[in-house]
Amino acid sequence: MYDDVGVPLTVRLDGRTHLLDDVAFRDRRRDNAAELAGRSRLTFGWVDLSTDPCGGALEVLTVLRRHGWSGEFVWCERCPTRS
Incomplete structure (x- = not known):
């Protein structure tokens, strides 16, 4: 969650357990x-x-910027320079 920087963004890693019915239901409810x-x-x-x-980081950055976050974003050594 990025609430601490003023952005209503939740990022999560979807694991194998999402294939279980109760977990899939919980994920949909969440x-x-x-959205609501x-x-x-x-x-x-x-x-x-x-x-x-790096593609995942770019997607997070895109949402942060869309919400007006102007903080510094530091790419890792392996990532191509992006703005």
Whole structure:
């Protein structure tokens, strides 16, 4: 959650347990509650972040900027320079 920087954004890693009915139901309820509260949310899987962590970071940055966050963003050494 990025509430501490003034952005209503929740980011979560979707694990294998989301295939279980009760977990899938909980995840849907959480997503619906976030939408009703006007919160942005991003969900990533293991493959997403293990194959393209910089792409995930760019998606988070995009939402932060859309909400007016102007803080400094530091890319890791492996990531191409992005603005």
